[in-house]
Amino acid sequence: xxxxxxxxxxxxxxVGRNEETIIVPEGASVATVREQLLTRYPRLxxxxxxxxxxxxxxxxxxxxxxxxxxxLVFVPPMGGGxxxxxx
Amino acid sequence: xxxVIQLTREPLDREALVAAVSHPSIGGIVVFEGVVRDNxxxxxxxxxxxxxxxxxxxxxxxxxIAQAEQRWGIEHVAVAHRFGRLEIGExxxxxxxxxxxxxxxxxxxxxxxxxxxxxxxxxxxxxxxxGEEWVEG
Numbered sequence: 001x002x003x004x005x006x007x008x009x010x011x012x013x014x015v016g017r018n019e020e021t022i023i024v025p026e027g028a029s030v031a032t033v034r035e036q037l038l039t040r041y042p043r044l045x046x047x048x049x050x051x052x053x054x055x056x057x058x059x060x061x062x063x064x065x066x067x068x069x070x071x072l073v074f075v076p077p078m079g080g081g082x083x084x085x086x087x
Numbered sequence: 088x089x090x091v092i093q094l095t096r097e098p099l100d101r102e103a104l105v106a107a108v109s110h111p112s113i114g115g116i117v118v119f120e121g122v123v124r125d126n127x128x129x130x131x132x133x134x135x136x137x138x139x140x141x142x143x144x145x146x147x148x149x150x151x152i153a154q155a156e157q158r159w160g161i162e163h164v165a166v167a168h169r170f171g172r173l174e175i176g177e178x179x180x181x182x183x184x185x186x187x188x189x190x191x192x193x194x195x196x197x198x199x200x201x202x203x204x205x206x207x208x209x210x211x212x213x214x215x216x217x218g219e220e221w222v223e224g
Contacts, residue, residue, distance in 0.1 A: 009138050009210035010221040050223070054208070057143040073140060077223035079204065079211045 091165035108163035115189035130215040140208035
Protein backbone atom coordinates (compact mmCIF):
# COMPACT_ATOMS: atom_id res chain seq x y z
CA UNK A 1 0.00 0.00 0.00
CA UNK A 2 1.05 3.62 -0.54
CA UNK A 3 2.05 5.85 2.36
CA UNK A 4 2.74 9.56 1.87
CA UNK A 5 5.60 10.88 3.94
CA UNK A 6 6.21 14.61 4.42
CA UNK A 7 9.42 16.04 5.82
CA UNK A 8 9.82 19.23 7.83
CA UNK A 9 12.60 21.34 9.31
CA UNK A 10 15.80 19.45 10.19
CA UNK A 11 14.44 16.21 8.73
CA UNK A 12 13.54 17.89 5.43
CA UNK A 13 17.05 19.28 5.14
CA UNK A 14 18.65 15.93 6.01
CA VAL A 15 16.56 14.02 3.46
CA GLY A 16 16.79 16.76 0.84
CA ARG A 17 13.12 16.62 -0.15
CA ASN A 18 9.71 17.76 1.10
CA GLU A 19 7.81 14.54 0.58
CA GLU A 20 7.75 11.11 -0.96
CA THR A 21 5.39 8.18 -1.38
CA ILE A 22 6.65 4.78 -0.31
CA ILE A 23 5.17 1.33 -0.69
CA VAL A 24 4.89 -0.84 2.43
CA PRO A 25 3.23 -4.22 3.10
CA GLU A 26 -0.43 -4.29 4.19
CA GLY A 27 -0.69 -3.95 7.96
CA ALA A 28 2.66 -2.20 8.31
CA SER A 29 3.07 0.00 11.36
CA VAL A 30 4.72 3.38 11.86
CA ALA A 31 7.68 1.51 13.36
CA THR A 32 8.06 -0.50 10.14
CA VAL A 33 8.36 2.68 8.09
CA ARG A 34 10.84 4.12 10.60
CA GLU A 35 13.11 1.12 10.09
CA GLN A 36 12.69 1.28 6.32
CA LEU A 37 13.68 4.96 6.26
CA LEU A 38 16.69 4.41 8.50
CA THR A 39 17.91 1.67 6.18
CA ARG A 40 17.57 4.02 3.23
CA TYR A 41 18.89 7.14 4.96
CA PRO A 42 21.28 6.05 7.77
CA ARG A 43 22.21 9.70 8.37
CA LEU A 44 18.72 10.30 9.82
CA UNK A 45 19.48 8.16 12.89
CA UNK A 46 20.08 11.05 15.30
CA UNK A 47 17.07 13.12 14.27
CA UNK A 48 14.69 10.15 14.01
CA UNK A 49 15.60 9.03 17.52
CA UNK A 50 14.09 12.30 18.78
CA UNK A 51 11.23 12.63 16.30
CA UNK A 52 7.66 11.73 17.28
CA UNK A 53 5.05 10.29 14.93
CA UNK A 54 1.99 11.88 13.37
CA UNK A 55 -0.50 10.14 11.09
CA UNK A 56 -3.18 12.15 9.30
CA UNK A 57 -2.41 15.22 11.47
CA UNK A 58 -2.56 13.44 14.84
CA UNK A 59 0.20 12.29 17.17
CA UNK A 60 0.34 8.51 17.38
CA UNK A 61 2.56 5.81 18.88
CA UNK A 62 5.02 3.81 16.78
CA UNK A 63 2.81 0.71 17.09
CA UNK A 64 0.02 2.38 15.10
CA UNK A 65 -1.07 0.40 12.04
CA UNK A 66 -1.01 2.31 8.76
CA UNK A 67 -3.65 2.32 6.05
CA UNK A 68 -3.59 3.00 2.31
CA UNK A 69 -2.79 6.66 1.52
CA UNK A 70 -2.10 7.67 5.13
CA UNK A 71 -0.03 10.83 5.57
CA LEU A 72 2.89 10.08 7.88
CA VAL A 73 5.15 12.71 9.39
CA PHE A 74 8.07 12.17 11.73
CA VAL A 75 7.95 15.37 13.76
CA PRO A 76 11.44 16.61 14.66
CA PRO A 77 11.84 18.28 18.07
CA MET A 78 10.13 21.65 18.33
CA GLY A 79 11.53 24.64 20.15
CA GLY A 80 9.00 24.35 22.96
CA GLY A 81 9.97 20.82 23.91
CA UNK A 82 7.37 18.52 22.30
CA UNK A 83 4.25 17.01 23.85
CA UNK A 84 4.84 16.24 27.52
CA UNK A 85 3.48 12.69 27.23
CA UNK A 86 6.32 11.94 24.87
CA UNK A 87 9.18 13.09 27.07
CA UNK B 88 -17.70 33.11 18.27
CA UNK B 89 -15.66 30.78 16.07
CA UNK B 90 -12.01 31.15 17.09
CA VAL B 91 -9.75 33.04 14.71
CA ILE B 92 -6.72 30.98 13.61
CA GLN B 93 -4.14 32.48 11.28
CA LEU B 94 -0.97 30.90 9.90
CA THR B 95 0.65 33.37 7.56
CA ARG B 96 3.88 34.61 5.99
CA GLU B 97 2.66 38.20 6.32
CA PRO B 98 3.36 40.46 9.33
CA LEU B 99 0.81 39.85 12.11
CA ASP B 100 -1.85 42.51 12.66
CA ARG B 101 -2.41 42.84 16.43
CA GLU B 102 -5.14 45.46 16.14
CA ALA B 103 -7.16 43.33 13.72
CA LEU B 104 -6.89 40.32 16.06
CA VAL B 105 -8.04 42.39 19.05
CA ALA B 106 -10.93 43.75 17.00
CA ALA B 107 -11.89 40.20 16.02
CA VAL B 108 -12.45 39.13 19.64
CA SER B 109 -14.11 42.33 20.84
CA HIS B 110 -17.73 42.07 21.93
CA PRO B 111 -20.07 44.09 24.20
CA SER B 112 -20.02 41.29 26.81
CA ILE B 113 -16.21 41.53 27.18
CA GLY B 114 -14.64 43.11 30.26
CA GLY B 115 -10.97 42.34 29.60
CA ILE B 116 -8.65 41.47 26.74
CA VAL B 117 -5.29 39.76 27.27
CA VAL B 118 -2.74 39.82 24.45
CA PHE B 119 0.42 37.74 24.38
CA GLU B 120 2.85 38.70 21.64
CA GLY B 121 6.05 36.71 21.05
CA VAL B 122 8.75 38.70 19.28
CA VAL B 123 12.11 37.81 17.72
CA ARG B 124 15.03 38.40 20.10
CA ASP B 125 18.53 39.34 18.94
CA ASN B 126 20.29 36.78 21.13
CA UNK B 127 19.97 33.15 22.21
CA UNK B 128 22.25 31.04 24.40
CA UNK B 129 25.09 33.52 24.00
CA UNK B 130 24.73 33.81 20.24
CA UNK B 131 24.03 36.94 18.23
CA UNK B 132 20.88 36.14 16.24
CA UNK B 133 20.56 37.75 12.79
CA UNK B 134 17.05 36.50 11.96
CA UNK B 135 14.73 33.48 12.40
CA UNK B 136 13.12 31.11 9.92
CA UNK B 137 9.85 29.49 11.02
CA UNK B 138 8.49 26.41 9.29
CA UNK B 139 4.99 25.04 9.84
CA UNK B 140 3.14 21.79 9.09
CA UNK B 141 0.11 23.82 8.26
CA UNK B 142 -2.78 21.33 8.22
CA UNK B 143 -1.70 19.70 11.48
CA UNK B 144 -0.83 23.00 13.17
CA UNK B 145 -4.31 24.33 12.39
CA UNK B 146 -5.92 21.23 13.86
CA UNK B 147 -3.74 21.28 16.98
CA UNK B 148 -4.45 24.97 17.58
CA UNK B 149 -8.19 24.33 17.16
CA UNK B 150 -7.98 21.61 19.82
CA UNK B 151 -5.98 23.77 22.24
CA ILE B 152 -8.51 26.59 21.93
CA ALA B 153 -11.40 24.15 22.45
CA GLN B 154 -9.74 22.89 25.66
CA ALA B 155 -9.23 26.46 26.91
CA GLU B 156 -12.82 27.39 26.08
CA GLN B 157 -14.11 24.42 28.00
CA ARG B 158 -11.81 24.90 31.00
CA TRP B 159 -12.27 28.66 31.48
CA GLY B 160 -15.65 29.19 29.82
CA ILE B 161 -14.19 31.70 27.39
CA GLU B 162 -15.64 32.30 23.94
CA HIS B 163 -13.47 34.92 22.25
CA VAL B 164 -10.05 33.73 21.13
CA ALA B 165 -7.67 34.57 18.30
CA VAL B 166 -4.35 32.80 17.60
CA ALA B 167 -1.97 33.91 14.87
CA HIS B 168 1.47 32.49 14.03
CA ARG B 169 3.79 33.75 11.35
CA PHE B 170 6.21 31.62 9.36
CA GLY B 171 9.03 32.23 6.88
CA ARG B 172 11.81 34.72 7.61
CA LEU B 173 11.33 37.03 10.61
CA GLU B 174 13.59 39.92 11.53
CA ILE B 175 14.60 41.01 15.05
CA GLY B 176 11.67 42.67 16.85
CA GLU B 177 8.97 41.23 14.60
CA UNK B 178 6.06 39.30 16.10
CA UNK B 179 6.11 35.54 15.53
CA UNK B 180 2.96 34.71 17.51
CA UNK B 181 -0.01 36.61 18.92
CA UNK B 182 -2.64 35.12 21.25
CA UNK B 183 -5.68 37.22 22.13
CA UNK B 184 -8.22 36.09 24.71
CA UNK B 185 -11.20 38.21 25.69
CA UNK B 186 -13.58 37.38 28.53
CA UNK B 187 -16.10 39.06 30.83
CA UNK B 188 -13.54 39.02 33.71
CA UNK B 189 -9.75 39.27 33.61
CA UNK B 190 -8.60 36.17 35.48
CA UNK B 191 -10.03 33.70 32.95
CA UNK B 192 -8.45 35.67 30.11
CA UNK B 193 -4.99 35.67 31.76
CA UNK B 194 -5.08 31.98 32.60
CA UNK B 195 -6.46 30.86 29.25
CA UNK B 196 -3.94 32.98 27.33
CA UNK B 197 -1.05 31.49 29.34
CA UNK B 198 -2.37 27.97 28.77
CA UNK B 199 -2.75 28.51 25.03
CA UNK B 200 0.76 29.86 24.43
CA UNK B 201 2.44 27.26 26.68
CA UNK B 202 0.58 24.36 25.06
CA UNK B 203 1.08 25.75 21.56
CA UNK B 204 4.84 25.88 22.11
CA UNK B 205 5.03 22.21 23.04
CA UNK B 206 2.46 20.52 20.80
CA UNK B 207 1.97 22.50 17.58
CA UNK B 208 4.29 21.44 14.73
CA UNK B 209 6.08 24.73 14.12
CA UNK B 210 9.87 24.79 13.97
CA UNK B 211 12.32 27.66 14.43
CA UNK B 212 15.73 27.98 12.82
CA UNK B 213 18.11 30.51 14.35
CA UNK B 214 20.41 32.17 11.89
CA UNK B 215 23.21 33.64 13.99
CA UNK B 216 26.47 35.36 13.15
CA UNK B 217 28.22 32.05 13.94
CA GLY B 218 25.99 29.74 11.86
CA GLU B 219 22.47 28.37 11.80
CA GLU B 220 20.58 25.65 13.64
CA TRP B 221 17.08 24.29 14.24
CA VAL B 222 16.14 25.02 17.82
CA GLU B 223 15.22 22.00 19.92
CA GLY B 224 13.45 22.10 23.25
